[in-house]
Amino acid sequence: MTVATQARARLRGQPPRSGWLVGRGAVLRFGMAVTVAMVAFGLVLLSESTNPLGTLRVMWDASVGTEFGRTEVLVKVIPFGLCALAVAVPARVGLINVGGEGQFYVGAWAAAGAVLYSGLPGWALLPAAFVAGATGGGAWAALVAVLRVKGKVNEAVSSLLLNFVAIQFVNYFVYGPWKDPRGPNWPFSPKFPDAAMLPTVYGDRLSIAIAFVAVGLVAMFLVLRYTRIGYHARVVGGNAVAAERSGIPVGRYLFWALVSGGAIAGLAGMAEVTGIQGRLRPGISVNYGYIGFLAAWLGGHRPLGILFACLLFGAISVGGDSLQLALGLPGSTVNILMALILFAVLAGRKNRTQVRA
Amino acid sequence: MGILPLHAGRWLLCLATVLAIGLLAVACGSDDESETTDGAATSPAAGSASGAASAKTTVIGFLYVGAVDDGGYNQAAYQGQLAVEKLPNVKAIKAENVPESAEAERVMEQMIQQGATIIFPTSFGHLDPAIKVGEKYPNVTFLHQGGLKTAKNVGTYFGASWEANYLAGIAAGKATKSNKLGYVVAFPISQTLLNINAFELGAKSVNAAATTTVVFTANWCDPAKISESVKNLKAQGVDVLNQHQDCPGAGIQAAEKAGMFSVGYHVDGSKLAPNGWLTAATWDWAKLFVDLVNQVRGGTYKVSQVRLSMADGAVKLAPFGKAVPKDVRDQIAATQAKLLSGQLQIFAGPIKDQSGAERIAAGAKQPEVTSLEQMNYLVEGVIGKIPN
DSSP: OOHHHHHHHHTTTOOOOOOSSSOTTHHHHHHHHHHHHHHHHHHHHHHTTOOHHHHHHHHHHHHTSSHHHHHHHHHHHHHHHHHHHHHHHHHTTTOOOOTHHHHHHHHHHHHHHHHHHSOOOHHHHHHHHHHHHHHHHHHHHHHHHHHHHTTOOOHHHHHHHHHHHHHHHHHHHHHTTTSOTTSSSOSOOOOOOGGGSOOEEETTTEETTHHHHHHHHHHHHHHHHHSHHHHHHHHHHHOHHHHHHTTOOHHHHHHHHHHHHHHHHHHHHHHHIIIIIOSOOTTOOSSHHHHHHHHHHHTTTOHHHHHHHHHHHHHHHHHHHHHHHTTOOOTTHHHHHHHHHHHHHHHHSOOOOSOOO | OOSSSOOHHHHHHHHHHHHHHHHHHHHHHHHHHHHHHHHHHHSOOOOOOOTTOOSSOEEEEEEOSSOTTSSSHHHHHHHHHHHHHTSTTEEEEEEOSOOSSHHHHHHHHHHHHTTEEEEEEOSGGGHHHHHHHHHHOTTSEEEEESOSOOBTTEEEEEEOHHHHHHHHHHHHHHHOSSSEEEEEESOOOHHHHHHHHHHHHHHHHHOTTOEEEEEEOSSSOOHHHHHHHHHHHHHTTOOEEEEEOSOTHHHHHHHHHTTOEEEEEESOOGGGOTTTEEEEEEEOOHHHHHHHHHHHHHTOOOOOEEEEOGGGTSEEEOOOOTTSOHHHHHHHHHHHHHHHHTSOOTTOSOEEBTTSOEEEOTTOOOOOHHHHTTOOOOBTTEESOOOO
């Protein structure tokens, strides 16, 4: 099997490739998915004898209606946005990266290693963590990329499976060599020095890493729109056979797209440990990799779409707390809403079984 | 392909799927609700309306790492919340499934925005987030369950569940035929090590050949992992299971299925194991929670590390199962009496660790609780190693 025929198979379920900031039809798809999920969620709420509209109001107030809520939504947009970019960049060359979660963990691990064990002076810690985070996430994705390009192993499967390896990998360190020797035998690393914490830009929880998201989204747009690399990537994503016949090194594009995605997810991990957690611990990602995946698909892998999807998921996560606090609903209620959106997105996805001529 | 990216059939399918899932969730949701109500009905009503309560409504936030109907740790703490709710002018708000990370900080801040002035972060890993949020809100009092350090407005409370586990060890040591006991443990913190050690010491007090094999699952509640560990223990010949998990239900059921005896934890789980149930160390937080809340409201609370025991009634032994014969029950009752009177000290010297080194010298009295809570070793007779 040639790379080209592989790539043709890849095109099944590939995201729409027209439209720059938001894919064609994306607004409609976005609206439908969210509406269907919300209506179904309303039924769930009714069964708990809770007023759905009142609930929406409470979620709105808690997430968008207060200054604290708005800040917290942006705090969530950092991991969501970067993890969505980690999916969207490979998606543009026709690859499905489900490994954001693992790349996030390895990025966080590498950043923590740079902070705690590099012995660098304080001013160098954050740059080192940045480089380490991106390298860690990129290297983890490179495993998938090599398997994909050289071994023709389906990247969706291998990247997904490597997530579990990454989590165990990080666990090994936080339970073992990196465990805080002064802690209560509890699995977390020593606390980072203040010099290794990202500065906050608003309140005391929103870090400068929100700029990573902004830069990433803009860069993705500019590269794809205005550079030769971006043009080639689009051609590879659009029709790999044509790309190969016209002399574009398809394998190289597939490889670097995955590695770039991994590096971005790694940065999300770095931003999490240096921006908010202040140490490495198990469970630093609350499914960020997977929610990012969802956001990328909901947003049609386009910068603006991703931004809106991330804001939506941020609002749901933050507003979700109020379901428990203000309405006394069970803690898993918000998971139901997330799952409903996932199913609505998957079911409503444009299904391409044929390559367009 | 049309301009619309949607196909009617596809959307109908989507709608049907989503609705089906919604209905499924509805069904599950109602189940949960009835269970919680059952639990509430059996909770002790310990609301002593003391004069300390002010007329203003006090909002109290409770954080749980799992679900409050987990049949274990969180359910036990939730019984305490229900008792607090019975106090006049109190409004309790709760958050379940709060991770032990910076996520907990956000939840606590949201509780404070809803007016909470007292917060119970009930899981071990909620302590650091509580201390961090506490620095920002000096007027909020945090009462943390099981914490080993305090801050200006962060106090802790816990109970000597190891006392009850020592007694459960007697039941286990008598019940076992293979002389092999098993302990499925979440994390190797001092409080879990105390439970394991006390259990082994209790078993050894009646059965010199009894050993306890420990498995760590690295998760407070992972039913699949617990069940897997039970199977592995069974394969090694272990015939009595004990657990330090937030949700021991799955393990109790797995042990029952495997024909093993079971010691539960946190709440009475005897219904899950009609044949193999022995007993369990359980909590009764109601009185303590109410006392603490009244102290904070009355302005008499001082940050401290409250540690209760069986003598205080905060730690109890669950009703015995039919697998515990009369003579063993009597023996346990007699030992419990000695324990309560102080005549028996579980960790009085000599206590040797796994390597045979003496950790508490022969003739030495049982160390203070604060010093016991520094325990970082397993005693002789325990098989398995503290992961590091």
